[in-house]
Amino acid sequence: MSPELFAQSLVNGVGLALVYALVALGLTLIFSIMGIINFAHGEFFMLGGFIAYYLYGAYGVNYLVTLLLAMGIVGGLGALAERWLFAPIRENAMSGFVASLGLLWVLQSLATLAFGALDKAVPSPFPGVVRRFGVILSFERLVVIVCSAGLIAALYLFIQYTRYGLALRAVAQDGRAAAFQGINVDGMSTLAFGIGTALAGVAGVLLAPVFFVSPFMGSLPVVKAFIIIILGGMGSLSGAVLGGFVLGLFESVAPIFVPMAAVDILSFLVVMLVLVVRPRGLLGRA
Amino acid sequence: MLELRRVVKRFGGVVALNDLSMTVGAGEIHGLIGPNGSGKSTVFNVVCGVFAPTSGAVHFRERDITGWPPHRVVAAGIGRTFQATLLFPEFTVEENALVSAQISAVGTLWDAVFWSRRYREAEAGIRRWAGEVLRELRLDALRKVLVRDLPHRDQKAVALANVLATGAALILLDEPLAGLSLQETNDVMDTLRGLRQRGKTILLVEHNMRSVMGLCDVITVLNHGAKIAAGPPAVIQRDERVIQAYLGAEPADARDH
Amino acid sequence: MACAAGVGLGLAGAAVPLLSRDAYYLDVGTNMLEALMSTMSLQLVMSTGQLNMAHVSFMGIGAYVSAALVMTGGWSFWIALPAAAMVATGVAAVVGGVTLRLTGPYFFLITFALLEVVRLFFHTFAEGLFGGASGLIGVPKPDPLRGLGYTIDFTGKVSLYYLALGLWALVAVILIRLEYSRIGLVLRAIRQATLLAETVGVRTFRYMLTAFCLASFVAAVVGGFFAHSRGVVHSTNFGAHAMLRLVTFVIIGGSGSVWGPVVGTIGLSLVSEFLRDLGSYETLVYGTVLILAMRFWPDGIVGAFRGIRTTWRAASSDKELVEEPRA
Numbered sequence: 008m009s010p011e012l013f014a015q016s017l018v019n020g021v022g023l024a025l026v027y028a029l030v031a032l033g034l035t036l037i038f039s040i041m042g043i044i045n046f047a048h049g050e051f052f053m054l055g056g057f058i059a060y061y062l063y064g065a066y067g068v069n070y071l072v073t074l075l076l077a078m079g080i081v082g083g084l085g086a087l088a089e090r091w092l093f094a095p096i097r098e099n100a101m102s103g104f105v106a107s108l109g110l111l112w113v114l115q116s117l118a119t120l121a122f123g124a125l126d127k128a129v130p131s132p133f134p135g136v137v138r139r140f141g142v143i144l145s146f147e148r149l150v151v152i153v154c155s156a157g158l159i160a161a162l163y164l165f166i167q168y169t170r171y172g173l174a175l176r177a178v179a180q181d182g183r184a185a186a187f188q189g190i191n192v193d194g195m196s197t198l199a200f201g202i203g204t205a206l207a208g209v210a211g212v213l214l215a216p217v218f219f220v221s222p223f224m225g226s227l228p229v230v231k232a233f234i235i236i237i238l239g240g241m242g243s244l245s246g247a248v249l250g251g252f253v254l255g256l257f258e259s260v261a262p263i264f265v266p267m268a269a270v271d272i273l274s275f276l277v278v279m280l281v282l283v284v285r286p287r288g289l290l291g292r293a
Numbered sequence: 294m295l296e297l298r299r300v301v302k303r304f305g306g307v308v309a310l311n312d313l314s315m316t317v318g319a320g321e322i323h324g325l326i327g328p329n330g331s332g333k334s335t336v337f338n339v340v341c342g343v344f345a346p347t348s349g350a351v352h353f354r355e356r357d358i359t360g361w362p363p364h365r366v367v368a369a370g371i372g373r374t375f376q377a378t379l380l381f382p383e384f385t386v387e388e389n390a391l392v393s394a395q396i397s398a399v400g401t402l403w404d405a406v407f408w409s410r411r412y413r414e415a416e417a418g419i420r421r422w423a424g425e426v427l428r429e430l431r432l433d434a435l436r437k438v439l440v441r442d443l444p445h446r447d448q449k450a451v452a453l454a455n456v457l458a459t460g461a462a463l464i465l466l467d468e469p470l471a472g473l474s475l476q477e478t479n480d481v482m483d484t485l486r487g488l489r490q491r492g493k494t495i496l497l498v499e500h501n502m503r504s505v506m507g508l509c510d511v512i513t514v515l516n517h518g519a520k521i522a523a524g525p526p527a528v529i530q531r532d533e534r535v536i537q538a539y540l541g542a543e544p545a546d547a548r549d550h
Numbered sequence: 551m552a553c554a555a556g557v558g559l560g561l562a563g564a565a566v567p568l569l570s571r572d573a574y575y576l577d578v579g580t581n582m583l584e585a586l587m588s589t590m591s592l593q594l595v596m597s598t599g600q601l602n603m604a605h606v607s608f609m610g611i612g613a614y615v616s617a618a619l620v621m622t623g624g625w626s627f628w629i630a631l632p633a634a635a636m637v638a639t640g641v642a643a644v645v646g647g648v649t650l651r652l653t654g655p656y657f658f659l660i661t662f663a664l665l666e667v668v669r670l671f672f673h674t675f676a677e678g679l680f681g682g683a684s685g686l687i688g689v690p691k692p693d694p695l696r697g698l699g700y701t702i703d704f705t706g707k708v709s710l711y712y713l714a715l716g717l718w719a720l721v722a723v724i725l726i727r728l729e730y731s732r733i734g735l736v737l738r739a740i741r742q743a744t745l746l747a748e749t750v751g752v753r754t755f756r757y758m759l760t761a762f763c764l765a766s767f768v769a770a771v772v773g774g775f776f777a778h779s780r781g782v783v784h785s786t787n788f789g790a791h792a793m794l795r796l797v798t799f800v801i802i803g804g805s806g807s808v809w810g811p812v813v814g815t816i817g818l819s820l821v822s823e824f825l826r827d828l829g830s831y832e833t834l835v836y837g838t839v840l841i842l843a844m845r846f847w848p849d850g851i852v853g854a855f856r857g858i859r860t861t862w863r864a865a866s867s868d869k870e871l872v873e874e875p876r877a
Contacts, residue, residue: 044655092845099848101601104658105801106844108794112837116830237659268674275663282660283648367751379746381739392739395732396751416732459750
């Protein structure tokens with residue numbers, strides 16, 4: 008096995024890791040504020056993909072503008088879903104999960120009915136590749152890396168240094184205490200859901216040109232996102248990023264040594280192990 | 294009946310119980326008082342097996358029960374209530390008592406499925422026993438009422454019924470008088486005296502000083518996880534250290550109800 | 551009353567093949583019986599407050615092991631099926647022992663991971679035994695039963711239907727009995743207030759593990775029947791989609807009682823039969839119903855019904871409170 012192959016795998020892994028991290032970040036943000044496991048998260052990713060397909064692919068809207076629009080549209084839908092569906096049933100954890108399951112089915116079937124079940128290709132906005140040290144990196148992938156990293160950094164700054172970020176962190180630690188401090192907990196939940204789903208939507212736009220767009224494209228990323236947040240620690244943002252890297256790199260490098268199916272089984276077995284031995288994951292709170 | 298020997302309980306850096314030794318005699322109503330944070334709840338939790346002590350021992354009826362898990366402690370004859378009245382919210386009063394009365398039941402899954410003789414007899418026995426407990430506490434008329442529809446004082450009574458239904462000989466009560474009116478407080482105190490008369494031993498945590506002094510045979514006072522005084526109410530009331538400890542506490546503790 | 555309902559259902563079920571020998575109706579009926587057994591056993595675990603996402607995995611174990619024992623081992627179906635169920639229960643005991651210490655979302659997640667592990671395992675390994683990615687085909691029907699001069703042959707749909715009905719009747723009797731026994735009471739108590747249950751001496755872990763193992767046993771039996779009646783087994787039969795379908799049936803019917811899955815399964819199975827040819831519309835309807843149910847009736851149909859009944863009862867017992875002198 009050559010160093011080039013290894014390096015190529017690593018490079019491929021980084022791009023994937025960052026996008027997975029974006030999805031996972033959204034999921035863990037929602038969990039940390041609302042305690043809800045949003046099963047439908049992958050469908051917001053899928054919506055982003057379709058926005059890319061139509062706005063950018065069909066109507067020729069500028070790619071970066073499409074990115075921003077996707078954030079707004081998907082985030083807005085997420086906020087709506089939170090307001091109408093998740094907020095009123097907050098106390099019952101199982102209800103929240105089941106409701107998100109229902110939402111998953113509704114979104115997926117609506118997309119299938121509206122757009123058709125077949126895979127669709129989205130043209131690459133940045134054709135061409137870069138070659139260095141025997142490793143190939145497409146501009147597409149490079150843009151994905153840069154945008155994801157940028158968004159993650161922006162989220163970090165938002166959480167750490169803005170008033171809203173502080174409020175979010177307060178609610179994540181102790182919702183009731185935060186309410187007594189005058190923080191609008193309901194509003195924060197909506198904000199968290201909106202941001203979380205917006206991130207998933209952006210990830211969808213970013214990955215649309217790399218893979219195909221279909222109503223079912225959200226299933227895989229959401230499972231990966233769950234694995235990531237369990238590894239990294241549910242509710243922990245830095246854990247989501249770390250977990251994203253761990254999984255992304257593992258999935259890129261392991262197939263060199265082990266058959267692909269075994270890689271998947273291994274991922275899930277590790278998840279089970281983590282949940283039994285250290286449920287808070289790598290960086291989660293005890 | 295119950296003895297704590299040099300019990301220490303640490304939570305990380307915080308020492309909740311500091312070399313505490315205390316004794317509860319059989320058949321007495323024993324009060325456990327002290328300013329907030331003095332370790333009273335921790336005593337309950339350690340006795341009941343919610344946590345094991347960091348060091349030291351707990352003896353019940355001459356047996357070492359240190360570190361026993363909750364269900365074993367209950368089986369040995371110690372029951373407790375919680376500050377926040379814990380009940381099975383979707384059940385009726387009767388169903389609550391039935392669950393607690395299970396503890397004396399024999400029979401396995403198969404007995405239940407095939408409705409064997411053993412099961413039916415055990416079932417009848419449990420129902421009888423639960424009924425008795427409810428009658429004792431005058432909850433009989435409310436048998437079929439959902440506990441969440443009950444007023445606060447009745448909910449506390451159901452919580453007590455739950456404990457009694459386990460057949461506990463030693464009952465730990467966590468603030469049994471909290472949130473009750475004067476009349477209701479007197480009613481509960483009468484109930485507790487009645488239990489003492491039937492041979493139960495009671496250890497209670499309370500902030501209502503007047504009631505504690507009027508009800509308890511013996512009082513142990515805690516401060517910062519250690520015992521600072523123990524004895525009958527008359528002695529405790531005059532004890533310098535006790536008064537000192539409370540001067541720093543909330544006025545509510547010394548307020549007459 | 552419960553007895554009457556159960557017997558009524560049983561009789562109704564027995565009458566179906568008498569009304570129609572059409573293969574289509576028999577298939578629907580058999581599928582529904584399988585789904586009933588699966589959801590009723592799933593509800594047993596859910597009554598303790600745990601959502602077991604790996605329930606179908608035990609079906610899968612029952613299916614694959616039984617098929618392998620018959621096809622590769624040459625065993626008779628009537629021995630292979632119980633044996634496979636025992637294997638599944640053994641796995642459940644080990645898995646449950648480890649995972650039931652977790653609660654809430656963590657238990658849900660770990661069983662979800664297990665779901666994928668088991669599915670992928672049967673999909674990838676031991677192709678000789680389990681068929682690998684293309685699945686197992688040609689699983690034989692149950693061997694004929696001989697006795698008392700009669701032979702019951704299981705090559706036809708009618709006899710398979712009655713076999714399913716018989717299995718269901720057995721399962722239903724057990725689960726309904728449990729629901730109304732003090733064991734059912736304790737299980738529901740565990741879900742409502744686990745700490746309190748511990749405090750009154752209930753060995754909650756033991757109860758949860760027993761429920762988990764019993765449910766898995768039933769699931770494995772269903773899985774075995776599934777394999778031998780259809781003749782084909784594929785790992786996708788035991789994946790997330792199948793599991794989520796079961797969860798939906800239970801939740802919509804009401805997860806608080808054994809009747810919830812009965813109502814939910816029968817109701818939604820019939821609905822999905824009508825929507826069978828409409829593909830995505832079926833999923834859309836399921837999803838919408840779920841959302842509406844969670845938003846407005848989180849306790850499911852049975853729960854809502856009981857809620858109404860309890861409100862009536864409470865209203866009438868209020869009178870008692872007023873008249874009875876309070877001590």
